[in-house]
């Protein structure tokens with residue numbers, strides 16, 4: 001199993017959720033986060049140099065899926081979250097060793 005962690009613009013959350021539901025995702029976790037990428041959030045010019053003013057609000061979407069579903073999910077997130085402007089976000093894919101559905105005791109691929 002893999003965990004897909006996508007940091008996206010907050011106003012894109014609903015589209016990302018719908019896109020993931022369309023490719024069969026049945027559960028995910030959302031967290032409001034703050035961060036910056038290469039643009040370093042808002043920047044301000046002071047005596048010719050750029051200074052970081054703030055972190056920008058983002059939404060972190062975490063979804064664990066079977067290996068075979070990773071590409072489909074990543075593509076769906078990209079399509080939904082893309083505006084072409086800076087700060088569209090980033091997607092990280094990591095390996096998940098174990099998943100347990102607490103109610104039934106199912107594990108791994110049966111539990112995602």
Ligand SMILES: Nc1ncnc2c1ncn2[C@@H]1O[C@H](COP(=O)(O)OP(=O)(O)OP(=O)(O)O)[C@@H](O)[C@H]1O
Nearest residue numbers: 007034035036037038039058085086087088089090
């Ligand atoms: N290397 C990283 N590690 C962890 N989080 C990151 C990393 N890069 C970006 N993020 C998170 O993703 C958010 C969006 O990143 P952002 O899209 O600005 O990245 P970027 O590489 O600067 O791309 P762009 O040029 O499109 O702005 C950041 O606010 C931050 O929360």
